[in-house]
Each structure stands twice: as C-alpha cells, then as structure tokens.
Amino acid sequence: MFRASTARSGALTAVLAGLFILAPVPAEAAPSVPTQLNAADMMLLNGVRQAGLWEIPAGQMAAQKGNGGKVRQVGQMIADQHVRLDQLVVDAANKLGATIPSTPTAEQQGWLTEMQNNKGVQFDQTFVTRLRAAHGKIFPVIGAVRASTRNPVVRKLADDANIFVMNHMKMLESTGLVQYEKLPPAALPPAQDVSKIGIAAANAGVTPPVSPMVLWMMLIGAAGLAGLAAVRVMRVRR
Numbered sequence: 130m131f132r133a134s135t136a137r138s139g140a141l142t143a144v145l146a147g148l149f150i151l152a153p154v155p156a157e158a159a160p161s162v163p164t165q166l167n168a169a170d171m172m173l174l175n176g177v178r179q180a181g182l183w184e185i186p187a188g189q190m191a192a193q194k195g196n197g198g199k200v201r202q203v204g205q206m207i208a209d210q211h212v213r214l215d216q217l218v219v220d221a222a223n224k225l226g227a228t229i230p231s232t233p234t235a236e237q238q239g240w241l242t243e244m245q246n247n248k249g250v251q252f253d254q255t256f257v258t259r260l261r262a263a264h265g266k267i268f269p270v271i272g273a274v275r276a277s278t279r280n281p282v283v284r285k286l287a288d289d290a291n292i293f294v295m296n297h298m299k300m301l302e303s304t305g306l307v308q309y310e311k312l313p314p315a316a317l318p319p320a321q322d323v324s325k326i327g328i329a330a331a332n333a334g335v336t337p338p339v340s341p342m343v344l345w346m347m348l349i350g351a352a353g354l355a356g357l358a359a360v361r362v363m364r365v366r367r
Contacts (some may be wrong), residue, residue, distance in 0.1 A: 134229065138243055152197075155269070155364040159339060166225060167278075169273065169274050169278065170181055170280055170283045171273065172228065172270060172274065173270060173271065173278075173287060173290070174218060174221065174225075174227055174229050174283070174286070174334065175229055175230060176267050177214065177218045177267070177290050178218050178219070178222070178230050178285065179234060179237065180211070180263065180264075181211045181213075181215035181218070182215075182230065182231075182232060182233045182237065183234075183238070183241055183265070184207060184211050184236035184260060185208050186241060186246075187241060187244060187260060188203075188204040188205065188206075188208025188209075189204070189208045189242070189345045190204070190206040190210065190241070190245070190256075190262075191203065191204075191205075191207075191208075191244075191252075191253075191256045192204040192208060193254065194248070194252060195256070196248075196249045196253045197253055197304070199303065199304050199305075200253045200304055203303065204256065206249050206300060207260070207297050207300060207301075209360075210293055210296070210297070213293075214289065214290060215295045215297060218286060218290075220250060221282050221283070221286045224282050224285075225280070236342055240259045242260070243255060245255055247266055253304070255305050257306040257310065258306070258307075261298065261301045261307050261312075262312070262313075264294050264301070265298070265313070266311060267290075267294060268294050268295070268298070269315075271287050271290050271291050271294060272287075272291070274287050275287035275291065291313065292345065302303055309365040322346075332359055
C-alpha cells in the first residue's frame, strides 16, 4: 500500500512538473515607443513653431506702439503666451527628434515689416487683421491633427495649442477690430450621402439587419423550448 501510494504520488509530481515546464511563459510588455511622425504631425509642429517666431515680436511691437490701450494689452498677452507655447513645441520636437524652423517665413517677415511701417489706428488694424487671420488658419489644422495623430507627444501639443489659439482669437476679437466679413470661408468636411437612394432609405426608415448574435440567441432559445416540450411528452407517455 505504501509503495503504491508513493509511486502514484511520484508520478503525479512528475506530471505536474512536466505541465509547468510546458506552460507558456508570458512575454514582458515592450516599452511603448511613439509612432513615426507623418506629414500632418510635422505640419502641426512646424505651424506652431512658425506662429511663435513672428507673433512674439508682433505682440511685443503692439505692446509698445499700439494706438489703443486694448491693443497694447492684447499684444503683450499674446507675446507672453506665445513664449510659453513656443517652449512647448521646442520641447516636443526635442522628444521626437524632429527639426523645426528657426526663422519666420518670408511672408511672416513681410507682415512684421508692414507693422513696423504703420502707425496709430492703421497699426492697430493691421496687427489685429494679420494675427486673427493667422490664428484662423492654424486652428483647423490643430483640430485635424488632434483627431487623427497616433503620436502621444503630438496629441498633447495639439491639446495645449488648441487652448492658446482659441484664447488668442478671443483676445483679438475683444479689440472690436476684427473684420469678420473678410475672413475666409470655413473648410467644411465632405457632405453626407444626399443622393436619391440615400434620401429614400432614410425617409423609409430602413432598419439595420439583425445581428448574427441575436439570431443565435433566438435559435438556442427555440431549441431549449423544444427540448422541454419533448421531456413533457415523454413523462406523459410513461
């Protein structure tokens, strides 16, 4: 008895040891690495950087030579906030190993020259018009990149930039100098299906097809009811 029990115990131990050896060992999770930057990601990085390169000196210029007190106040606030945003985009580019611009574009430099040559009310109008138009161009880019980027660093930058740009548009609008009728029309997404077939289907209230899972549930329920009926018949016959 003792020898048989010992043998069975040893065999069980050997089987368990074999199963333990053969059991798959879970692999360690690989560290998350930001995905490769695409053209849209780089557009955001470059766009935010380019904005700071000319809007910081533009805001500082408005703070010094603005005709109205409101324009001077808005100019200083925009300049200060763009310094912070510029640091955020530089930090993001360093994390991603991306190269971003270091000087304003020729067009942006031309806007700065235009403002330097303007005075009084003309300066105020030029400052507000140029900056409001520029913010209106980068704003939809931020939203589009935020909605589709696979990169967490770019996603965070888009979140931050969205807050700054929205606030700057409101600041510029608070001066009362934004000429809304001259703003470019909004770029709308592709239209929905407005064909005759699409409209007819919507008006007819076409319901979506039944899910396969629902069909299986119905079949299983029917089979269960049939089984119960058969059991009852068998009992009556007995």
